[in-house]
Amino acid sequence: MSEQSTAEEPVVEEMPPIPAPGVGEPGEDGEGGSELNFDEQFYPARPRSLRPRARRKLTFTGDLTPPFEPTGTNKAYVEWLVNQSMLGDATMMARQLAGQSSMWNNPFAHPNPRRAVDTASVWFTAYPLSLITGRGQSFLNALGADELWQCFEQIGIKAVHTGPVKMAGGITGWEPTPSIDGHFDRIAMAMDPLFGSEDDFRHMCEQAAAHGGTIIDDIVPGHTGKGADFRLAEMNYRDYPGIYHMVEIPESDWGLLPDVPEGEDSVNLDAETERKLQDAGYIIGQLQRVIFYEPGVKETNWSATRAVTDTTGQRRRWVYLHYFKAGQPSINWLDPTFAGMRLVMGDALHSLLDLGSGGLRLDANGFLGVERSAEESPAWSEGHPLSEAANQLIGSMVRKVGGFTFQELNLTMDAIKATSESGPDLSYDFVTRPAYHHALATGDTEFLRLVLREGMRVGIDQASLVHALQNHDELTYELVHFATTHRDDVYTLGGVEMVGSDLAEHVRETLRQELTGEAGPYNAIFTQNGIACTTASVITASLGITDLDEIGEDDVERIRSAHLLLAMYNAWQPGVFALSGWDLCGTLPLTREQVKSLIRTGDTRWLERGAHDLMGWNPEANQSSSGMLRATSLYGTLPEQLADPSSFASRLAGLLAVREAHGIATGELLDVPDGSHAAMLVLVNRLAVGAVQVTVLNFGEEEIRGTVMSPRLPIGARVVDLTTDEEVAEVDDLGSFRVSLGPFGGLALIIKEDGDDD
Numbered sequence: 001m002s003e004q005s006t007a008e009e010p011v012v013e014e015m016p017p018i019p020a021p022g023v024g025e026p027g028e029d030g031e032g033g034s035e036l037n038f039d040e041q042f043y044p045a046r047p048r049s050l051r052p053r054a055r056r057k058l059t060f061t062g063d064l065t066p067p068f069e070p071t072g073t074n075k076a077y078v079e080w081l082v083n084q085s086m087l088g089d090a091t092m093m094a095r096q097l098a099g100q101s102s103m104w105n106n107p108f109a110h111p112n113p114r115r116a117v118d119t120a121s122v123w124f125t126a127y128p129l130s131l132i133t134g135r136g137q138s139f140l141n142a143l144g145a146d147e148l149w150q151c152f153e154q155i156g157i158k159a160v161h162t163g164p165v166k167m168a169g170g171i172t173g174w175e176p177t178p179s180i181d182g183h184f185d186r187i188a189m190a191m192d193p194l195f196g197s198e199d200d201f202r203h204m205c206e207q208a209a210a211h212g213g214t215i216i217d218d219i220v221p222g223h224t225g226k227g228a229d230f231r232l233a234e235m236n237y238r239d240y241p242g243i244y245h246m247v248e249i250p251e252s253d254w255g256l257l258p259d260v261p262e263g264e265d266s267v268n269l270d271a272e273t274e275r276k277l278q279d280a281g282y283i284i285g286q287l288q289r290v291i292f293y294e295p296g297v298k299e300t301n302w303s304a305t306r307a308v309t310d311t312t313g314q315r316r317r318w319v320y321l322h323y324f325k326a327g328q329p330s331i332n333w334l335d336p337t338f339a340g341m342r343l344v345m346g347d348a349l350h351s352l353l354d355l356g357s358g359g360l361r362l363d364a365n366g367f368l369g370v371e372r373s374a375e376e377s378p379a380w381s382e383g384h385p386l387s388e389a390a391n392q393l394i395g396s397m398v399r400k401v402g403g404f405t406f407q408e409l410n411l412t413m414d415a416i417k418a419t420s421e422s423g424p425d426l427s428y429d430f431v432t433r434p435a436y437h438h439a440l441a442t443g444d445t446e447f448l449r450l451v452l453r454e455g456m457r458v459g460i461d462q463a464s465l466v467h468a469l470q471n472h473d474e475l476t477y478e479l480v481h482f483a484t485t486h487r488d489d490v491y492t493l494g495g496v497e498m499v500g501s502d503l504a505e506h507v508r509e510t511l512r513q514e515l516t517g518e519a520g521p522y523n524a525i526f527t528q529n530g531i532a533c534t535t536a537s538v539i540t541a542s543l544g545i546t547d548l549d550e551i552g553e554d555d556v557e558r559i560r561s562a563h564l565l566l567a568m569y570n571a572w573q574p575g576v577f578a579l580s581g582w583d584l585c586g587t588l589p590l591t592r593e594q595v596k597s598l599i600r601t602g603d604t605r606w607l608e609r610g611a612h613d614l615m616g617w618n619p620e621a622n623q624s625s626s627g628m629l630r631a632t633s634l635y636g637t638l639p640e641q642l643a644d645p646s647s648f649a650s651r652l653a654g655l656l657a658v659r660e661a662h663g664i665a666t667g668e669l670l671d672v673p674d675g676s677h678a679a680m681l682v683l684v685n686r687l688a689v690g691a692v693q694v695t696v697l698n699f700g701e702e703e704i705r706g707t708v709m710s711p712r713l714p715i716g717a718r719v720v721d722l723t724t725d726e727e728v729a730e731v732d733d734l735g736s737f738r739v740s741l742g743p744f745g746g747l748a749l750i751i752k753e754d755g756d757d758d
Helices: 038-043 075-082 088-097 113-119 140-144 146-155 198-212 228-234 251-256 270-280 339-355 385-400 412-422 433-442 448-460 480-487 501-515 535-542 553-571 581-585 604-608 638-642 648-661
Strands: 122-125 159-161 166-167 170-172 175-177 184-192 214-219 244-251 267-270 302-305 315-321 359-362 404-407 427-430 464-467 490-493 496-499 522-526 530-532 574-582 668-671 678-685 692-698 703-710 718-719 727-730 736-741 746-752
Touching: 075 228, 088 184, 088 339, 113 404, 113 427, 122 648, 140 198, 146 198, 146 638, 146 648, 159 198, 159 727, 170 228, 184 198, 184 228, 184 339, 198 214, 198 339, 214 339, 244 251, 251 270, 251 315, 267 385, 315 692, 339 359, 339 385, 359 385, 359 746, 385 404, 385 412, 412 427, 412 448, 412 480, 433 448, 433 480, 433 501, 433 535, 433 553, 448 490, 448 678, 464 553, 480 501, 490 501, 496 501, 501 530, 501 535, 522 604, 535 553, 535 581, 553 574, 553 648, 553 692, 553 746, 638 648, 648 746, 678 703, 692 703, 692 736, 727 736, 736 746
Parallel strands: 122 159, 122 574, 159 214, 214 359, 359 404, 404 427, 427 464, 464 574
Antiparallel strands: 166 184, 170 175, 244 315, 267 302, 302 315, 490 496, 522 530, 668 678, 678 692, 692 746, 703 736, 718 727, 718 746
16 A cells, blocks of 8 residues: 555545436425426436436534644645545546446437537627626626526527636635636636536526526636645645646755745746756656746746645655646646546536536647657647547547537647547637638738638538637637648748748738737737737727727727628538627727736736626626726627617627528538639538528628629529528529628528529
């Protein structure tokens, strides 16, 4: 028996056994099975036995009256940590679900994007820190409000992605420490009281189901925060070190490690120390890139801990991997204990089966495998087969219990194609997102057409993508497909041949010039990843508006029209369409002065995360309950907008109704032909019913007349406007027809041949 396993097992109360298949649980009135819960409303075929009881109930055998030394030799401290650890919760979940025949009722081997899209094809992407709620109203309670879902139903929104709402940050001694990455540094399965309770979450799921929708939650398979699990890992307690990619450095080699500054629990390694530890055989060394690189803050992906006392009194120091920030230690997916895998699977099942969500976002899921490379080469850390295997396991487990997954990760198109065959059901569209911003900023769709065609060449199914407007992150413009895997491939843009790496830098520089600096002083570069901005501020910079305080009513209409154009691009093609509260309200960025303390370390994304009041719940509030300052909103609240037919939300509802009525979301992209005008974009789709559908968009502020031509258009067929049901043209002998588009205008058309139903 190992030394660390001699500590007494902390006492955690066993959960009562779940009922056998078909046996109901007592409802509030005391009658067995009389209450229908979320699963039975939204997934009526899901057996009752797949619903484990509430997260956990704790008992404690020690005295938790401080002061106590928070070290591994203090049994009370260790037990306190175990009782709130994610691995402990995951073990409890597994005990309730193991051996149940009902775990085999759903197919799970292969991703099913169209099933996911059918479940919910229009998503509202929430951000907990930025939603202004009513007085005394929690974030989760607000998202479960019936009046909000009535507005969502009227607009056509079918799902809410909550964003991360569970406990995050870390633990130092007995004290919690705040999140260092917007709650993406999870430390527990419990809800953060800042956002509400588990009952609030379950009520939100029930309210969504009552309006024909679902809730999408988050899991983070790539890392945790520095919570109970990490502190126990530092103490070398039982399986906990197996959760992380961490290596113990013997005291004889502590001279290789840098000193940890006073008041800190770890220190980032510089490149020289990283190399020394690699040469000594302790770590795999340099990785393919350093995300969030900042001199003096994060120069490598490795940090060294301070000396920590374990459960036997021994002092230990570790070096651990963190692909992101130092407070986000990376999970090890191939440790012999499989502790990291158990933790992640338990978190997923808790969200789906206990809380009632219908889908999960997988965050940081592309960095789940690292391996030493040849001498003098960076370690293999991206596109690793272990990441693919881990994603297959996660996606399969979620599908096994009736849910779906999507990944929000900037990957090459080849990687998206590979993961779509075995991993998540859907992938975030970082492929065309910078390209459509480029089209708007330049009034030229050539690069957007190039990217769409490249996706078709690689074999990406557009219906497997989540096409989004703004979310909590920056406007990503890394263009990793062209900058990495295809860096030496030759492409043509503007009549000039260039290799992929040069193409990526050319587009990035264009976006920097058009959207930041003198063109958009309110937007900001975010490290090497992209631009911190809102959708509205992308538009204002593209329109030549340099001072946001000078925006007038005419400017608001111009902004609104361009915003609707971007919505049409994302919604009138196959796949999920997603938008945020910042989009629905037309929110502008905060000023640098307003978020000075938040951006001092270089994280300029806080400029775009201003608070907004969707429903007018608290018009006098100048900040959210989380303390985020209210930003300027151009469009007004949803009730105000839905009472005005010319508003953004009302016009958005109209274009989403077209999308829903004709099944555009589950179609297939067939062709992206050249337009007869630089600002024109043409998408030729095949709907699930077999009909050809054409989306035509004008990315310029001038009216244009042009020709749509594609070999996919049947000669002699009628061209019908899906919005008005009017016949607007006929396909001529060249397989073409003429269109007229107003400034930032768009048309959704269907091609009808003789014999087609009118």
